[in-house]
Amino acid sequence: MYRPSHRPIALAVASIALCACSQKEAAKPDSAAVSQAAKPGSASGFDPATHTATVHARDFSFDAPDSISAGWTTFHLVNDGPNLHHVQIVRLDSGKTVNDLEAAMKNPGPPPRWAVFLGGPNAPNPNSSSDATVNLQPGSYVMLCLVDIPGKVPHFAKGMVRPFTVTAASGAPAAEPSADVTLSLSDYKFDASGAPVTNADGKTTIAAGNHTVKFVNSGPQPHEVEIVRLAPGKTMKDFADFMQKAYASDKMDGPPPGDAIGGIAAAIPGTTEYFTANLTPGNYFMICFIPDAKDGKPHSDHGMVKEFTVK
Ligand SMILES: [Cu+2]
Incomplete structure (x- = not known):
């Protein structure tokens, strides 16, 4: 990896x-x-x-x-x-x-x-x-x-x-979303499950389409997930090298070889929340950058990065 x-x-x-x-x-x-008054419609x-x-x-x-x-x-x-x-x-x-x-x-x-x-x-x-x-x-x-x-x-x-x-809540409460994919985060891995997900031979494949993902931080540390869709033919290493160069030089050398598509920002253990993702076929990865409680390095350095394929 x-x-x-x-x-x-x-x-x-x-x-x-x-x-x-x-x-x-x-x-x-x-x-x-x-x-305070809400501002609907704006x-x-x-x-x-x-x-x-x-x-x-x-x-x-x-x-x-x-x-x-x-x-x-x-x-x-x-x-x-x-x-x-x-x-x-x-x-x-x-x-x-x-x-x-x-x-x-x-x-x-x-x-x-x-x-x-x-x-x-x-x-x-x-x-x-x-x-x-x-x-x-x-x-x-x-x-x-x-x-x-x-x-x-x-x-x-x-x-x-x-x-x-x-x-305080007023009116009819919103229902908790129902998800078709569950993403459990722990030290230091992502586990994806649900009907659209196949895990075989250490590889994760998710069926293309609109998904609602249930994010569950199983702890013990805070975690986040950011999902990146790689440009055709590009690898996670290409993307990391590009961003590292951009970070070091403070400028982007052309368009990045991938698209950030969101996820969930840092959340404490025990947090459950949901996000939607429109996954088109291609190669993707998910990553957590939270600094580790013990050594301060991003969790990605501890292996908390997972490639997956959308078909
Ligand atoms: Cu900003």
């Missing part, structure tokens, strides 16, 4: 070494619920009828709703580009604020336990979209972009940080 020696794309930041030890206790939410906003929060990301800001009601909520991320962006959802417990989080993230090492990383839509290519359906409890939240290309500076430091409030 090819193992990138350095993060080819940095969807998680080394300075945020998520620590598994702090996460179990952190799972209890605060219940600070502030009532290009970015929360639609209470469909429980959908539409977020536009661009260099370097988010357009997003200020208020969302609790329960299963689909975050629809539209990346207006030109760079890669994602939405990392973090719940702020113990009355902490965005300023507290920004101050804490200047320190190396694991985030404080009041900052609870809860997934969100991972990076789609510029000018495309991705989604994640997350079960939110009332409280104070912030969305961040931790992508750090170009310039090796995480986008949250350039303005991609935006607080939002989750209010």
